[in-house]
Amino acid sequence: MKKEKKIQPEAIITSHINADFDAISSMLAAQKLYPEAVVIFPGSQEKNLRDFFVSTMSYLFNMENPKNIDFSLIRKLxxxxxxxxxxxxxxxxxxxxxxxxxxxxDHHPDKEGDIKADISVxxxxxxxxxxxxxLIREKSIAISPEEATVMALGIYEDTGSFTYTSTTEADLQATAFLLSCGANLNTISDFISKEIRTDQVAWLNELINEKVSHTINGVEIHISTISSPEYIPDLAAIVQMVMKIDNLDVFFAIVLMEAKVNxxxxxxxxxxNVGEILSALGGGGHASAASAGIPGKTLAxxxxxxxxxxxxxxxxxRIxxxxxxxxxxxxxxxxxxxDAGMMMTRCNVNALLVSSDDPHEITGYITRHVIEKTGYHxxxxxxxxxxxxTEITTISQNAGLMEIESRIMGEKQRLLPVKADSRVxxxxxxTDLLNYLVHRNKNGTGSHHGQNITPQHAKQRNIGHLITERLTPAMADLLREIGRAGDELGVNLFVVGGxxxxxxxxxKSDDIDVVVEGDGIDFARRFILKKGGRCNTHREFCTAVMVxxxxxxxxxxxxxxxxxTAPAALPTVEMSSIQRDLFRRDFTINTLAVGLNKKNFGTLIDFFGAQRDLKDKTIRTLHNLSFVEDPTRVFRAIKFANRFDFTIGKLTLSLIRNAVKFDFFRKLSGRRLFSELKQILEEENPIPAIESLRNYHLEKVIHPDLIMDDSIIETLGAAQKAVSWHDLLYLNTPxxxxxxxxxxxxxxxxxxxxxxxxxxxxxxxxxxxxxLRDRLKAEERLYILERRFPPTNSGLYALxxxxxxxxxxxxxxxxxxxxVRKAVSFYYTRLKDIKPTIQGRDLIALxxxxxxxxxxxxxxxLDAKLDGKLKNKKEEIAFVQKHHMPVNPDSMDKSVD
Structure with missing residues (x-):
């Protein structure tokens, strides 16, 4: 198993255990003041708040698990x-x-034993x-509406919505500033309307941890069962918080308090209808909210x-x-x-289920789009x-709308088989689902799910603040300048991909790829004319490089x-839109785009679920013939999985094996293959990727007789250590x-x-x-070193x-x-650059x-100097006079400056 490499920040931000919203929002605010620092959440007891922020606001934090941090290099806390x-x-x-x-x-009063700090505010x-x-306001640091909302939430919580006697004028002024930055009062109200005190956070956490899901008559029901030796105030407010944090449709909290089950x-x-259900237990309420107190019975x-x-x-x-x-x-x-394509035409359908020999054992599905491409190739x-x-699941005939929506919309399953008694x-x-939802909405009977369902368009959110925070000012200004140039020419511009x-x-990334909805070459020429520099164009591929x-x-x-036009061929290019441009790319994680024009600067566009796959740390292709069309993508999948420590999706793995099985690499040019292989070998640690190449038998793509056994992998590990040693000591040596x-x-x-x-x-x-030749010479010299180790430095130098x-x-x-390894290291660090001080003119002077x-x-x-016998020019001259000159009294007395 690969040992995970720990990150090595010089500064970290943290707060107290049992962190409340003030602590979390303070960590976010501190991150604005210390952008180089990593945020670590203080402990597991604040799991409910942590899960909320991780699931909805994680992109705001440069956070890390303490287990992944090398604390030995921390210089600032x-x-x-x-x-x-x-x-x-x-x-x-x-x-x-x-x-x-x-x-x-901090805002708490002084106490004995407080931490002594270099800077204490x-x-x-x-x-x-x-x-x-x-401090953020004084330093004119920009904050996004989402950040302002989280920070304001901390103030509202710790001041009791400004009702606590501890509230100060500064709290009101800070909140006014945050509102001017776009803080969302609706979001704040959702969390503050029913106050949750610090001592109740543990109960909120326990309800979430004990939550169990039951599917009853096709509806997902969540039930938590806990006990407390004392009364829990405002339990209803905590239950409502659980509903909102986990976005539940139905939730029952069964709590034993003071010998009575509530x-x-x-x-x-x-x-x-929870009112109707709990009335049968002696309680009551209405359809959406109800409660019951039941004495004399156990939780079970x-x-x-x-x-x-x-x-x-x-x-x-029974939807x-x-x-x-x-x-x-x-x-x-x-x-x-x-034959599958002929059947689709005959039956007038766009997708078919695929089964094993048993027609009711469904193993996958195939679409007309894929069939047409197989014919084309x-x-x-x-x-x-x-x-x-192959990523397909089935549902029962009694499945509910929630489950159907989850499979088709959430998991993006094109075709959903319905089974009864193990038969399809x-x-x-x-289309069936969308038609149903539209019909129900028109008649006003749609559930809360269906009211928000629309055909899938790009997911969008503004990440302009990330451009400001994570890029250098020069890089951010350059992107804005490119956007302004697009506005002047009337074209839409996007920075895309990696x-x-x-x-x-x-x-860190300095590779900027800009896509123009229009003539990219014309834009590049006009921009570089104003900016200065030069422009290299490639009309065949509609691309240009601005230098x-x-x-x-x-x-x-x-x-x-x-x-x-054929498997492994170079692509034929046609003008298109940004969505089609992104669809041609290799993997979902590389399909993101950010608008650069003034009207949408910083708007992140995600057509293909890239953000989801980044969160899941998964490499997925965009379509099933991706590796057929460009087999080099197999090497890229392995490279990205290694670089980001991601996994390759199940279907994508299957398609890699398919590409190897049918040898789609045979028509791949050696130049393109070498380019991808070289990129893998240039990674910081390419060994896991090389092992993946071997696991998929891709070394045979390089040459059928290439041998890559365990001893080669072991030697690669030694090479990685040698390379790391060199990179550390010789940063400026190419x-x-x-x-x-x-x-x-x-x-x-x-x-x-x-x-x-x-x-x-x-x-x-x-x-x-x-x-080829120089490597063989190196192996010959290694053979000599291992069998007849030179007794002198000069002998080592000669080898x-x-x-x-x-x-x-x-x-x-x-x-x-x-x-031998130490000797080579000694030569490289101590002997390699030694040269005689005297030159030819000094010998002429003699x-x-x-x-x-x-x-x-x-x-x-040089040999004498390598062996430590000569230390300066004077000694070198004396050495020459002694060993390389005829005996002549006149010459012995001659000196040279």
Whole structure:
């Protein structure tokens, strides 16, 4: 198992355990003042609040799990809303570090034992976030409406909506400022309308932790069962909070308090009338809210009675039978794609279920879109099992609307089989569901789910504040300048792809890809004319590269659609819109775009669920023929999975195996293959990716006779250590790290195989020499070092001085003898740059005749100097006089400056 690499921040922000909204909002505000710092939540006891913010506001925080942090390098600790050491156990050990710089922001009164800080800002305000808001305002730091909402929420909570006697004028002024920044009072009201005190947070947490889901008559019911030795004030308010935090439709809280079981229920759907249900338990209320007090019974008894009541009172929602189309057209996995297309035409459907030999054992589905592409690529003879979507689930005929919506809309399942008694009786499509929802809404009977369902368009949100915070001012200004140029020319501009992905992942990226809805080449030429620099155009692909005066490059493309004339061929390009342009890309995580025009600057556009896959840390293709059209995407999938520590989705893994099985790489040019392989080898740690290549048998794509066994993987580990050593000590020394890993990969291949690989991959003559002939020389010298270790420094120098850094690191990786590895390291750090001080003119001054002997003389001086016998120029001259001059009294007395 790969050991997760810990992050190494120099500053962290934290607060107290049992964190309330003031603590969390203060951490967010502190992050604005210390953008370089990482936020860590203080402990598990505030899980309810943490889960809410992680699920809805996580993008606002540069947060990290304490387990993933290397605390040894922390130089600054920022603590908010507390000064008590015992309330920050997650970072308590840091307080013992002498060199630690501590900054504290708090509103609590002084107490003995408070943490001593280098900077301590303590004011008697109603909330700590008030203090931080004042500082943000003074420093003119921009905050987004979402950030303003969270910060205002902290003030409202800690001041009791300005009713506590601790409320100050500063709290009101800070709130007014936050409202001017766009704080949403509706959101704040949802959380503050029923005050939850700090001592009640634990009960909220327990209700969430004990929540169990039951599907009764097709409706999802959530029940929590807890006990308390004392009365819990405002339990109804806590129950309402659970509903809002977890977005539940139906929730029952069964709570034993003071020897009596209390049941509080809330419902937001017409299928569950909680007033009617709890009246059967001796309670009452109305359809959406009710309660009951039940003495003399245990929690288990009340829970069981409630479940039985639910079975008889929850209205069955047999929506599946109403929605489904019959019959369900099904084909076997062995049917060819060509025959499947003919069946679709014959039955006038756009998708077919796929089954095993048993027609009721559904294994996937295939769409007309995929079938048409298989025909286009002349793959119609292959079975549908190779390209069908395998991520499919079934539902029962009694399934409710909630479950159907979740499968089709939430999980994006195109076709939903309906079963009864293990038999497929029908199928529900997206069109079936949308037609049903539209019909119900027109008649005013739609459920709360259906009222918000519309055909899937791009998800949008503004991330302008991330551009300001996470990019350099120069980079942010450049994006705005590009947007203004687009406004002047009347074209829409977007920054897309990996740049946006890395922005959301808080990763540094200088590769800007701009897409123009229009003529990208014309835009690039006009922009560079005003900005200065030069423009390189590629009319065939509708792209251009703008090179600014400072050398910075920006790729510009016309929004375009690509199609492939054959598997592994270069794409044919046509002008298109931004949505089609994004759809041509490799993986969902690379399909994000951000508007640059003034009207929508900073608007994130997500057509294909990229944000979801970033959150799930999953690599997914956009369509099932992605690897057929461009097999290099297989290498990119592995590269991204390794770089971001993501997993490859189940269907995408299946498609990778399909591409290997049918060898779609055979028509791939060696140049394109080498480009992708080189990018993998240039990663900080390429070894997991190389192991993935081996696991999928992709090393055979490079050459059928390439040997990549466990010993090669082990040597790659040694190479990674050598490369890291070099990068750490020689930051400014250029070294082609990819070549070191590549030479290790080729280590067990015969000369002819390596020669064929270099030819196939179209390596340049200099790269071929480095990989082929020079590598063999390095292995020869390694053989000598391991068997006849040189007794002198000059002997070591003679063996190694012909090599570039790449080969020296290769030798360090390949040797299993520690003495040899240390010797190569010694040569590189101590001997490599030693040179004689004297030169040819010094020898002439000694009356020596110029000629071939000069080289031998200087070499002997160098050898003596390497062996520590000569320390300065004077000693070098004396050495020459002693060993390389005829005995002559006159010359012995001659001195040279």
């Amino acid at each position: 920022i603590v908010v809303d507390t000064r008590r050491p015992l309330r920050i156990p997650a970072v308590a050990k840091l307080l013992e570090k002498e060199e630690l710089e501590i900054h504290i922001y 303590v004011q008697p305000t109603g909330a700590t976030v008030t203090i931080l808001t004042q 049941v509080i229920a809330r419902s937001r759907i017409i299928e569950v 008894q009340v829970e069981q009675e409630l479940i039985e009541l639910l079975k008889s009172h929850v209205m069955p929602t 599946a039978q109403e929605l489904m189309s019959t019959p369900a057209f099904t084909i076997k996995e062995s049917v060819t794609c060509r 002349q793959l119609g003879h292959l079975p549908v099992s190779e390209y069908m979507s 009786i029908g199928v529900i499509t997206r 740049f946006v992905r890395d922005l959301l992942l808080c990763r 600014l005066p400072n050398g910075f490059k920006i790729d510009v493309a016309s929004a375009r659609m690509e199609y492939y 070294c082609m790290n990819w070549s070191i890993y590549f030479m290790v990969i080729l280590k067990k291949c015969p000369y002819q195989v390596v020669k064929e690989i270099c030819s196939h991959l179209r390596l340049s003559p200099s790269q071929t020499k480095l990989i 190694l001085n012909i090599f570039k850094p790449e080969h020296l690191l290769y030798i360090m990786a390949c040797t299993r003898i520690d003495r 009356n020596l005749k110029p000629g071939r002997t000069f080289q031998a003389i200087l070499q002997s001086v």
